[in-house]
Amino acid sequence: MILSIESSCDDSSIAITNIDTYELIYHKKISQELEHNVYGGVVPELAARLHIEALPKILEECKEYFKDLKAIAVTSSPGLSVTLMEGVTMAKALSLSLKIPLISVNHLKGHIYSLFIQKDIKLPLTVLLVSGGHTQIIEVTTLNNMDIVGSTSDDSFGESFDKVAKMLGLGYPGGPIVQEYSQKGDENRFDFPIPLRQSPNIEFSYSGLKNAVRVQILKLEEKGNLTLEDKYDICASFQRVAVAHLVMKLKKYFKQKSPQRFAIVGGASANLYLRKSIDTLLNQFNCNELLLAELKYCSDNAAMIGRVAVEQYKINDFIEIDKIDITAKIKQL
Ligand code: KG4
Ligand code: ZN
Numbered sequence: 001m002i003l004s005i006e007s008s009c010d011d012s013s014i015a016i017t018n019i020d021t022y023e024l025i026y027h028k029k030i031s032q033e034l035e036h037n038v039y040g041g042v043v044p045e046l047a048a049r050l051h052i053e054a055l056p057k058i059l060e061e062c063k064e065y066f067k068d069l070k071a072i073a074v075t076s077s078p079g080l081s082v083t084l085m086e087g088v089t090m091a092k093a094l095s096l097s098l099k100i101p102l103i104s105v106n107h108l109k110g111h112i113y114s115l116f117i118q119k120d121i122k123l124p125l126t127v128l129l130v131s132g133g134h135t136q137i138i139e140v141t142t143l144n145n146m147d148i149v150g151s152t153s154d155d156s157f158g159e160s161f162d163k164v165a166k167m168l169g170l171g172y173p174g175g176p177i178v179q180e181y182s183q184k185g186d187e188n189r190f191d192f193p194i195p196l197r198q199s200p201n202i203e204f205s206y207s208g209l210k211n212a213v214r215v216q217i218l219k220l221e222e223k224g225n226l227t228l229e230d231k232y233d234i235c236a237s238f239q240r241v242a243v244a245h246l247v248m249k250l251k252k253y254f255k256q257k258s259p260q261r262f263a264i265v266g267g268a269s270a271n272l273y274l275r276k277s278i279d280t281l282l283n284q285f286n287c288n289e290l291l292l293a294e295l296k297y298c299s300d301n302a303a304m305i306g307r308v309a310v311e312q313y314k315i316n317d318f319i320e321i322d323k324i325d326i327t328a329k330i331k332q333l
Pocket of ligand 2: 111
């Protein structure tokens with residue numbers, strides 16, 4: 001079995017995965033959403049402090065499996081350095097004391113492998129990764145052959161939901177709240193511009209849309225307080241455009257590459273409007289396999305890190321204890 005640890009942002013999570021069968025033997029996650037809610041975003045130092053409390057609490061429940069462990073895996077990057085440090089320190093201590101090797105896992109590969117938790121892998125695959133930190137189109141050929149063919153030049157898809165929620169005073173994380181508000185709103189009331197509409201490139205940008213929402217909120221506030229209906233309509237109009245931007249760029253990608261298998265991963269892949277819009281797009285291009293992770297594995301979790309680690313274990317992809325680099329850049333996966 002492999003014990004895996006995830007602490008790249010505001011979720012403390014540990015999992016235990018069977019190497020031969022991929023079975024998830026144990027999985028627990030303690031989220032810090034409530035603690036960060038009042039700040040409208042994740043406060044790194046607070047997150048790190050909460051990991052210090054949560055990770056040992058979870059580890060305590062795993063002690064019975066220690067004798068069966070063959071390796072310790074940990075998210076090494078990308079993420080918040082002060083929170084990554086907590087998971088990495090625990091992983092190093094376990095690796096040393098149990099005398100078993102250490103596996104350093106890229107968080108983004110983790111999101112991709114969330115599709116294969118308790119399942120075997122079907123590759124090649126094109127993936128849309130939408131999370132709080134990333135918006136990328138990734139072509140996955142093998143574990144060590146992943147090409148990022150499109151990414152955002154500023155904010156990410158999930159982050160834009162968080163920022164809109166913050167501007168409207170709706171709390172953190174913004175994605176689920178904005179989605180809920182959208183369901184009650186008129187998505188055509190505000191005509192926010194679709195980002196990079198004229199650009200032929202497959203790239204994303206969300207800062208302009210965020211700014212358009214900010215300006216609209218200011219305009220409405222000049223006339224008096226925002227009503228609940230205004231908030232519903234802003235969320236619905238924003239969500240329509242945020243998704244239209246993704247779909248428009250994906251259309252360009254599909255015209256060039258016609259992938260047979262497509263997946264959406266990352267925390268924001270939980271968005272129902274996004275799922276529906278991409279499903280429609282795939283039908284237009286005769287791509288009949290949309291892969292999605294189970295909802296509980298869309299956001300950050302250690303089960304996905306354990307799933308990548310099994311693949312790394314099989315090719316002896318271990319790392320020396322002093323070689324883990326939490327600042328590794330992710331131009332190439
Ligand atoms: O993958 P994740 O848990 O953490 C990162 O690696 O960033 O993703 C969290 C992000 C947050 O920005 C959150 O607002 C967004 O995913 N998110 C959503 C939805 N659920 C979570 N965004 C849009 N719609 C949702 N339903
Ligand atoms: Zn993530």
